[in-house]
Amino acid sequence: MGKTHKDDHALLQSLVEAHPEPFALIDEHFTIVACNKKYADAYTDLTPDDIVGMKCHEVSHKSTDRCDLNGEECPLERVFESRHPVQVVHQHFDRNRAPYYVNVHGSPIRAQSGGVRYFGEAMAPISRVDDLDFDDERLIGCCPSFVNMLDNLSLVAQTDLPVLIHGETGTGKELAALFLHRKSRRADREFVTIDCTTLSDAMFVAELFGHEAGAFTGAAATRKGLVEVADGxxxxxxxxxxxxxEIQTKLLRVLDRGTFRRLGSNRERKANFRLICATNRNLAQRVEAGAFRADLFYRVNSMQITLPALRHRKEDIPQLVDFFLRKLMPANLAPLISDAALEAxxxxxFPGNVxxxxxxxxxxVVVARGGTLEPQHLPAELRHPQPSAKCDDGADCGYHDACADDPGIIRAALARFGGNRRKTAAFLKVSERTLYRRLKALGLT
Ligand SMILES: Nc1ncnc2c1ncn2[C@@H]1O[C@H](COP(=O)(O)OP(=O)(O)OP(=O)(O)O)[C@@H](O)[C@H]1O
Structure with missing residues (x-):
């Protein structure tokens, strides 16, 4: 190497080493021209010099194919075309070939002529797949909108602010709340769930704040409230x-003052919990309509996380299918699914989402009796999807949203299943809680 070349190389190396995160310079042919030690260590057992000359997808994707040929968006091509920085979420494979998610920040490195000479690629890891794995409860998904949501959850988990999780029924709001808790500094203390639809106001207050013995008829002994159980x-x-x-007002008071009182007691107790709320409603609209307190809404809405509906992340369906089938059976017996069934x-x-x-x-799995899952093992609406079909009674029909809201259909479905709410809810593709709410609104409880 001549002196000038040596100097150029040293300059380039010190520039890439100045990056605090894994960073590489890549040319338009996907060839790495320089990378820092963090990049080399993140993906390989090699030195930066060994990596120069390799293709970027060989290093970070462990693939001879470019990432756009594997279903991902290629940030390099976009940068060379647009000449602007881009940011994408990719799944990369570390030096042990373990998958993890990264935010790829790509920037144009310009030549003197003004054209783009190199693609500068900086990586910010999001969450290791292992981090998302808590016992059997795991948030599955790797499409960009889902991974971005996970990234936001991980960020929010570092803070102690209230969080509002929004999403349609069955999108995984409760699982996301658990994830948040387990990634927060409060992870070794209790995660306490209250389902706000199942309790009357009086019971809600007693459950939340607890009571002293004799506070009301039937309160024989002192009982801690869930606020105390959730302490820390x-x-x-x-x-x-x-x-x-009424409950909105009481809750706001606890959040504002940081204290509460058990029923039947004058003693102010300190409340020390992190609040996570979930809803499938548009709360901003409810505030506008005067049905929800604006001050409470703004208090809990400081951090809002939205879970994408499954129909907006269909690319995650195969991974979810694989996950659930493995959970249903021991690994070596996991049932197979035919291409036709997967296609269906x-x-x-999926109005009921995950x-x-x-x-x-x-x-x-039950219907297929352990054999390969075929389309005939799936419900009629999946075999013959008719999203806009009208159904005016409880007969087996393609799902459409209005079914679960239509009082006539709810009544017909209830009658068809002999009043069994679980079966009725499954038929209407809503959670039992949602059905309960609707029955309550219809005066059918
Ligand atoms: N991304 C996911 N990966 C794996 N399982 C999931 C995922 N999302 C949801 N689930 C599973 O789907 C089911 C419903 O999830 P969850 O109860 O968290 O949804 P939800 O949004 O809180 O529903 P609801 O609004 O009806 O209360 C659970 O069994 C949960 O484990």
């Missing part, structure tokens, strides 16, 4: 949009 931990209010104005799942919109997919597979 997390309080998760599911279906938060359903709480009454991919064509369907919960519906999970229930569908549970049922299909």
């Amino acid at each position: 931990g997390t309080l998760f209010l599911d279906e938060f949009g359903e709480i009454s104005p 799942l991919l064509r369907y919109d 919960r519906e997919l999970k229930n569908t597979l549970e049922r299909a």
